[in-house]
Amino acid sequence: LKEAEIRTKLVDVMATILDVAPAMITEDCSMDTIGHWDSLKHMKLVIALEQEFGIEFDDADVVEMLNFRLIELTLQRALKI
């Protein structure tokens, strides 16, 4: 997967799980900017990403990857890009 493909899929998954329009998923979006992004939604997002990309995140990353940039970085690292 190329970075652009990862980003496209990531935006789709985040928009679906967080129940917002894809346009809301920007580089600056985070648990602080999306009010209903709580721990439960976050875990659903983590599991959806794991299924989409065939990976498993470490819990140490899971508890802290709380904005788009960090999720993307963690995803790229897991996919060894």
Next chain:
Amino acid sequence: MMGGHIKMGRQEVGRFLEQYQGPNLRLVALALANNYPMFRKTLRMRFEEFGMMWSQRFEHELQVYFGEDGSAIGRAIDGYCRFSLEAMRLQATFNETLKYTAESHKDAVEETYSNDGYMVGTYLPALLLSHFLWPHHFRQLNWAPEHFFSRLRNVEAQTFYDIGIGTGFYSKEALIALPEIRGWGFDISAASIEHTSQLLARWDVADRYEILAHEVRPILDGGVDAFISVELLEHLDDPLSFLMALRESVGPNALGLISAAIDAPNRDHVYLYRDMDGISQQLATAGFQVLDSELFSAYEKSNADETVPQSGCFVVCSAR
């Protein structure tokens, strides 16, 4: 890597602290924000749902149990967050399989109860905090006084058993709610016994309570006035046999509070209940009359196929 998050978390915690004073809650909020930021909204969400009654009661519970010991609170939060992460991952698997992962009670005992490090460091502190941090546990905690303890008060209950004491939390609640009552707790876990002893001593109610390190059996001539069994049934291979033995142990006309987890795949849950009927049918078969019941859900389903952890809570009376 995460400095920005910790900063944002602290700002959020600061807003929380401006509203909800309390030294122990402050330590909980800081531990969540610094070590498990994905859970940092939890306190604010519970406060928004349950209000000042929740925060004052939680602060009091924390004060008695932890006494502003920041490192002990940190360990408990660590246990709670690891426990919650595991539970949420197991729930996702359960959504696909509709099966619990532990094959038998023996597996669960080896995996959980006999592991004192896990029990003391993770399981029991997590369970204690979950009474306030998980909404369905807090709702059940508030349901018990009105629907169960009030009945015990009306019949002037003098004795109760608590089978599967766990943290000792519901024994503590009964001993506080009913100042004249005496209790006997049954549990096979040395860690649970130790934890319950400490909890009851800290609440200054241990002098009316005795803990027995074996399965439930009759110990009082003429039976007991009341009994409690909170979230034990799902840990057993054969809960119906347990309920029948319990019925024999408590004698006739005893009032009981029984709850069981539904669709809640913790690592030590063995017997799967899918709904309230599954529990109430076993209660009836074992000789208990249901007087009252309530279903508590951890959260709302996001779609029809999603499973959600629930607790089915019953007030029962043992038939003559």
